[in-house]
Amino acid sequence: MNQLVYGFIIKNQDYILDEWMKRMKEKADERLIKVVSDQMFTRTSREFIDMVISNIQNNNDEFKYKLSEFAEKVVRLGWPLTFVNEGLREFNLIVFEAMQENGVVTPDNQMEIIYDFDRWSTPMNNEIVHMYSQTWEKTVSLQKIALQELSAPLIPVLEGITVMPLVGTIDTERAKQIMENLLNGVVKHRSEVVLIDITGVPVVDTMVAHHIIQAAEAVRLVGAKCMLCGIRPEIAQTIVNLGINLNEIITKNSLKNGVEAALELTSRKIIEVEE
Template identity: 50%
Template sequence: MDENLKEIVLENSESIVKMWMIEVAKLKSENYTATISDDLFENTNREFVNVIFESIKDGGSTKSVELFSEKIINLGWPLSYITDGLQVFRRVTIEYILDTTEKVNSGSFSVILTSVDQWVEPIIRQLVNEYSGSWENIVSLQRVALQELSAPLIPVVEGITVMPLIGTIDTERAKLIMENLLDGVIRHNAEVVLIDITGVPVVDTMVAHHIIQAAEAVRLVGATCILSGIRPEIAQTIVNLGIDLEKFPTKSTLEKGFMSALEKTNRKISDLDAAKEFDIEKLLNSIKGV
């Protein structure tokens, strides 16, 4: 940037900031930041413009740009806030320089445009790159977290594990379900695996096929698979599609599925209150007998 123009901008930074703040506020309803409180919006704008001026003073302050882009992502603000703000800053700066310059010929006007562009363009590229890189990293981490939560295998009691499924099941998620099932059966030494589809909104041919494959894989490693959460509408769909689930026990609720799993592992649930009452009565009778 031309040193004379740079000096003009830095010496009159307060005036340029005021103009910029006014123009940026007009865009609040256009760049998806209309719901943000006025105080937060104004404070962030001031931080934004400080980052811009730091860049021109230092010839490009990478750290401040990086921190600001991360802040915008954490706030959930769109990329358009950054690009719109910098475009407004370019326009306001050029207008201010033109207004303060006594005589502007075609040559000096071209110099002003070129100089401001050479200053603003690197900031735009850096902010956009930092924003995009941080966003991709966050999305990648979220994808991994969602995958870990999309097919959890929960050991309930010894020999019995439960996999509650929620949401739609596509090919990628079905592969993850299969991997988690087989790994969990071996790791927890499970005898019975309950796959609960209460939270699966739609069971079509593809979903049923994936579930059958998973249940068959569990059977091949020596465990039994029980399918629970068969709602009436899902049962009707399965019948209409001609899907054969005869090889695998099915239950309407997770509770019934768990009871069936207990039976298969030679367990049962006893009424503790009744057992205590029986013991007390037996003790009283024995005392009376004495």
């Protein structure tokens, strides 16, 4: 980078940071600013400026480290890529305008400095976009895995008895996850009875019923009994109207009744103890 530009940026870091934060707050979506405190916004802005300056100083290792840290933070904070790109453009504009006001940029060297700015900022902008995209994809992938695990948990409640509570709609992808978790969980927990609780499933259509029947059959093949709990009146009516055969599956209208039935199947029962 041009030594005039480099020297000016290093000397005026505080002014550049203050002006950058003021302008970016004006440009930012109100929701973006509300989710972070002023202290967090200031700290993150300082990290952004420090990252840019480390690139100016040609400290490649430090720049990549700071870029990675910055990308992870702004993805967590929900800063969109457009806001980050706008931040870099605004940084260049602030520096150029300040250099003009201070007489550092003259008609004689103006084009040279503009060209130097572009040659420096374009590769950095590409690197920022690349790192942000990688971090975003990684975050989304981890969230997807976490959601998949939570979408069909198999919970051991008593020895030999496990429960899978289902909430929300069931599509083909989630049905595969249910099947996989069921089979792995039955073996892992040595389950004798598995209760699939559909109290939180809003709609049971032909496809959902088909997936449940498949899951029950798979559980039976690995040596456990499957019980379907939480069948509300409207769901029972839907199943009858659709002509779906659930004769091979034990059904209960609530999880409580299902647990009591599961205890009987495992030669146990709940008794009241008088004090």
